[in-house]
Amino acid sequence: MKMFVECIPCFFKQALEMGRLFTGNELIHKEMMDEVAALVPKFSLGLTPPEMAREMHQVFEKRFGGQDFYKGIKDKSNRRAMEIYPKLKEKVARSNDRLLTALELAIAGNVIDYAAKNTLNIEEEIQKLLRDDFAPVEKGVFEYEDFKKDLEVAETVLYLADNAGEIVFDRVLIEEFCGQRKVIFAVRDKPAINDALLEDAIFCGIDKVAEVISSGVDAPGTVLKYCSQEFLRIFNQADLIISKGQGNYEALSEGRGRIYFLFKVKCPVIARHSGATLGDIVLRRI
């Protein structure tokens, strides 16, 4: 998905969010805004949002050194998600359709990330999804039957991770199908917002159910031109790809075939582009 003009205010919001994690000094926040402002004329409408975000991160890296601004948040999300992991498993065990419940929970994990960065109460969100009558808000496009069929015949599945913490929910989903096939779980190579890295995947035990690799990317989305050769080989050969979250959708939505995008629609631009409504959950093959 190419960038839209309305992504620009969001880059400034993201920069401010990062600045606040780094320091309480408003003068430094303002400096960061100035740095992003200098990038705006270079932001071409032909690029994807994760590519833009990558440029922004590079500027901050130059300015603040190799800061992992979201380290604290990622650690906390991982720990909290691991605490509820047994309850997620119970929920799947009690379900009539284990795969569907696991899919719904995987998207719920994506919601919790959103809560973390907004004013929603995370504990409340978690309690909501652990309730017996939990059902994801609204399903936009949700190609579950097709997904099930494609998954059945896939021998290798590449799973593109999104955020730390959320990957525990991905693990629950992967555990539903990893017995019969090889699963490769790809994370970012370097810090990009609160996206999962190798250390997060290992902390959350993903290495017990899948082969964990780095995509080679330092952007908050799997931008193929920045991926490693090793990753691209796996990407091209996998029978099925599960792409989690908006960032990966933004980076890969122009591709065709074999990719199931699984995400919650968190912004109006994505809603428009994906033909879904804000707040919808989407499972869609492109």
Added chain:
Amino acid sequence: MKMFVECIPCFFKQALEMGRLFTGNELIHKEMMDEVAALVPKFSLGLTPPEMAREMHQVFEKRFGGQDFYKGIKDKSNRRAMEIYPKLKEKVARSNDRLLTALELAIAGNVIDYAAKNTLNIEEEIQKLLRDDFAPVEKGVFEYEDFKKDLEVAETVLYLADNAGEIVFDRVLIEEFCGQRKVIFAVRDKPAINDALLEDAIFCGIDKVAEVISSGVDAPGTVLKYCSQEFLRIFNQADLIISKGQGNYEALSEGRGRIYFLFKVKCPVIARHSGATLGDIVLRRI
């Protein structure tokens, strides 16, 4: 109120909103974002948001000529508000406390402006406030008794207008007290977002209940250093000033005495600064 760093993303949003009213061409929207980006390093944290907005408008004026981007929206708001004017009057007539009801309606007018620029349904908002059980959402600070006392002894009242359309609601309020005192109604001198100008005040019949003047300002807030000498004389001599909307609050909140600010809290920065909660209505003397 001095600008906060988080006002910067909002300036980009506002620029995009203006761009969309002007043209559907996304390349021109992007050019406008580039123009705003060039201003960001010049935005000092010591200035108020209306001062920043003024600089942005000047850039657009240079780029697009003397465009009144919001002319269509303002005309529509004026017409719609004039249509419901008789119903607003009935509502006040039926009320046990006419002044309070008129105050509440004046703030409701401020809500409708917000609806116009967001995804809320304006007609729904209007129907809501015309209902018999209408009461403004939550009152934050609401110094009604003090206001009533100060108004009773005031011989001259200066009313600082906010948006077109909304001024019909202001008229209903002014009609509750203009019989016993002189009222001066001040509008912006040049287009600033959808703020009311002289032509709007006359269309909405404000000249029948008050002396309508221009503040001399071309910013979306009464920034005193850009006001005319004539306005400043009135501003300094008025017994009571009613300042409507967030823009005027931003411009004048550092002043002291005689100003009652009347607005709905529409953004988190104003909420923090005014000690109210997002969505609250505020009537407060500073």
